[in-house]
Amino acid sequence: MTATILDGKATAAAIRVDLTGRVAKLAAAGRVPGLGTILVGDDPGSAAYVAGKHRDCAEVGISSIRVDLPGSATEDEILEAVDGLNADPACTGYIVQLPLPSGVDAGRVLERVDPDKDADGLHPTNLGRLVLGVDGPLPCTPRGIVELLRRYDVPIAGAHVVVVGRGVTVGRPLGLLLTRKSENATVTLCHTGTRDLPSYVRQADIVVAAAGNPGLITADMVKPGAAVLDVGTTRASGEGGKTRLIGDVTKDAYEVAGFVAPMPGGVGPMTRAMLLTNVVEAAERFSA
Numbered sequence: 001m002t003a004t005i006l007d008g009k010a011t012a013a014a015i016r017v018d019l020t021g022r023v024a025k026l027a028a029a030g031r032v033p034g035l036g037t038i039l040v041g042d043d044p045g046s047a048a049y050v051a052g053k054h055r056d057c058a059e060v061g062i063s064s065i066r067v068d069l070p071g072s073a074t075e076d077e078i079l080e081a082v083d084g085l086n087a088d089p090a091c092t093g094y095i096v097q098l099p100l101p102s103g104v105d106a107g108r109v110l111e112r113v114d115p116d117k118d119a120d121g122l123h124p125t126n127l128g129r130l131v132l133g134v135d136g137p138l139p140c141t142p143r144g145i146v147e148l149l150r151r152y153d154v155p156i157a158g159a160h161v162v163v164v165g166r167g168v169t170v171g172r173p174l175g176l177l178l179t180r181k182s183e184n185a186t187v188t189l190c191h192t193g194t195r196d197l198p199s200y201v202r203q204a205d206i207v208v209a210a211a212g213n214p215g216l217i218t219a220d221m222v223k224p225g226a227a228v229l230d231v232g233t234t235r236a237s238g239e240g241g242k243t244r245l246i247g248d249v250t251k252d253a254y255e256v257a258g259f260v261a262p263m264p265g266g267v268g269p270m271t272r273a274m275l276l277t278n279v280v281e282a283a284e285r286f287s288a
């Protein structure tokens, strides 16, 4: 069987086209959305992600504000940069690129972000809003996953979704998103403490692998025809000292599935598209 590819790259491109129109409307009303990034240090992976976000912004007409600090920046200096973007009216949404250097209290930095400018949707206030069902920015990767499933008409209501991984950016909030009335999925949240992982994954109509454990999900665990979304991105050294990203799902598991969001080209590009969406929605909220 050949699975239908949940093409996140193409879907994200379509979403950017859509956003371009909304941005133009805001701009006509004198409210150009602006995405800010705060990058600390010179990790090449993080720098590449941030550069990609600014490229995305340029494509849809969002202005971007880039704050780069040296790896030696103190927590107070980072907090100052956060306060600066909170106060900047040109910045309608922003992110603090993670991870922050060791020794910096990331929780303290993230809490200082104005929740209404939180483009990641990961501020405690916004995670609280998600639990309560109050409108606010949603976490980008979970939102991207739901959007991708919707656009390919993968049934979500009543489906059994097995999420592997309880991280704060993906697994934990995804369970909250999928169990809302509007999605109506049944979610099993598995993690490193799960006793018999294969027995859960085998029951899944939809598997979301977000454990950061390369090759964790193998073909024998996948119910034939199930949707499998690979969210794992583990950096490994490849040829010539270049780093290469490895997913959580083996390629033979892709063959058993009915739908596959591959890595790369699946959920990653959707995450970036949802970041833009959060910035545009924040600007629309500010204008309303």
Ligand SMILES: Nc1nc(=O)c2c([nH]1)NC[C@@H]1CN(c3ccc(C(=O)N[C@@H](CCC(=O)O)C(=O)O)cc3)C=[N+]21
Binding pocket: 049, 095, 096, 097, 098, 099, 120, 140, 233, 245, 263, 264, 265, 266, 267, 268, 269, 270, 271, 272
């Ligand atoms: N404040 C903050 N917000 C984030 O959203 C955030 C972060 N920090 N720190 C790092 C992680 C990682 N992340 C990715 C986003 C897109 C791809 C993506 O588009 N990946 C491509 C492949 C990219 C490649 O090959 O390098 C794909 O899956 O097709 C990957 C990873 C966002 N993160």
